[in-house]
Amino acid sequence: MSRSDQYETFMRDVFEHGVEKSDRTGVGTRSMFGYQMRFNLQEGFPLVTTKKLHLRSIIHELLWFLHGDSNIKYLHDNKVTIWDEWADANGDLGPIYGVQWRHWKTSDGGYIDQISNLIHQIKTNPDSRRLVVSAWNVGEIDKMALPPCHMFFQFYVAQGKLSCQLYQRSCDIFLGVPFNIASYSLLTHMIAQQCDLDVGDFIWTGGDCHIYNNHFEQVKLQLSREPRPYPKLIIKRRPDSIFDYNFEDFEIVDYDPWPAIKAPIAV
Numbered sequence: 221m222s223r224s225d226q227y228e229t230f231m232r233d234v235f236e237h238g239v240e241k242s243d244r245t246g247v248g249t250r251s252m253f254g255y256q257m258r259f260n261l262q263e264g265f266p267l268v269t270t271k272k273l274h275l276r277s278i279i280h281e282l283l284w285f286l287h288g289d290s291n292i293k294y295l296h297d298n299k300v301t302i303w304d305e306w307a308d309a310n311g312d313l314g315p316i317y318g319v320q321w322r323h324w325k326t327s328d329g330g331y332i333d334q335i336s337n338l339i340h341q342i343k344t345n346p347d348s349r350r351l352v353v354s355a356w357n358v359g360e361i362d363k364m365a366l367p368p369c370h371m372f373f374q375f376y377v378a379q380g381k382l383s384c385q386l387y388q389r390s391c392d393i394f395l396g397v398p399f400n401i402a403s404y405s406l407l408t409h410m411i412a413q414q415c416d417l418d419v420g421d422f423i424w425t426g427g428d429c430h431i432y433n434n435h436f437e438q439v440k441l442q443l444s445r446e447p448r449p450y451p452k453l454i455i456k457r458r459p460d461s462i463f464d465y466n467f468e469d470f471e472i473v474d475y476d477p478w479p480a481i482k483a484p485i486a487v
């Protein structure tokens with residue numbers, strides 16, 4: 221049975237049973253600690269259907285991470301504005317996700333490309349239990365515009381299928397989480413294609429899962445809507461490496477969402 225309501229069930233649980241909690245931004249939240257969702261990627265691409273999602277921003281952001289970039293110029297060139305509030309006057313965000321994924325600094329002055337190493341390990345040693353990428357570089361957190369939220373992910377290969385589990389320490393359920401689910405599901409499809417594997421599950425694990433107090437009306441509206449079946453992802457080409465995908469390589473078919481719902485972002 222295909223389920224396309226895990227996200228809404230999660231949102232409803234936190235909305236109904238979360239506790240009041242103040243937070244860094246001053247907005248205030250309703251929060252729950254610890255939650256897990258499992259998406260079978262064989263059954264569709266988990267793009268939330270109870271509001272229209274801007275997949276363009278999600279794809280460009282992921283390609284930007286994979287390029288090891290942390291300046292918003294690439295995003296701006298592609299009309300993506302989701303990181304604007306955190307960039308400095310030069311558009312820099314410090315050593316956030318992309319930098320840690322591709323150029324983790326070592327103590328002897330070298331760099332580690334975690335993504336290249338990961339792909340190599342999946343291809344040559346798929347049973348490994350060390351198929352891990354971390355953005356949580358403790359020694360560099362104070363140089364980042366925002367400490368990583370989606371901070372640690374692990375892959376798993378069994379029966380010809382690639383699965384991924386993400387640990388997200390802090391989760392803005394209305395604005396951030398739909399982006400995060402789609403982004404890592406897309407990454408899992410791309411890595412599976414590169415490694416000649418089918419896709420398995422994407423498992424999302426959250427730490428502090430919160431709904432901001434100024435998202436309550438939007439959440440009520442969203443929860444009044446019936447989820448629809450998930451769309452399908454088509455990757456139109458098989459690039460030579462994980463770093464050679466273009467925006468145009470991806471197509472989502474049969475996405476029939478409810479209308480978009482606007483909300484302010486907590487900075």
Ligand SMILES: Nc1nc(=O)c2c([nH]1)NC[C@@H]1CN(c3ccc(C(=O)N[C@@H](CCC(=O)O)C(=O)O)cc3)CN21
Pocket residue numbers: 273274277300301302303366392395396397399480481482483485486487
């Ligand atoms: N409070 C907060 N929540 C987040 O989800 C978040 C941050 N901060 N800071 C860093 C990044 C930036 N992210 C963002 C930023 C903006 C949107 C947003 O405004 N989404 C709109 C559409 C925007 C668009 O695609 O142009 C939405 O309706 O989903 C989503 C995620 C995720 N992260």
Ligand SMILES: O=c1ccn([C@H]2C[C@H](O)[C@@H](COP(=O)(O)O)O2)c(=O)[nH]1
Pocket residue numbers: 244245366367369370390391392393395396397400486
């Ligand atoms: O990919 C992302 C990035 C950020 N968030 C949210 C989670 C929190 O609401 C804020 C970060 O604030 P902290 O005080 O650093 O936890 O951004 C997200 O959900 N997804």
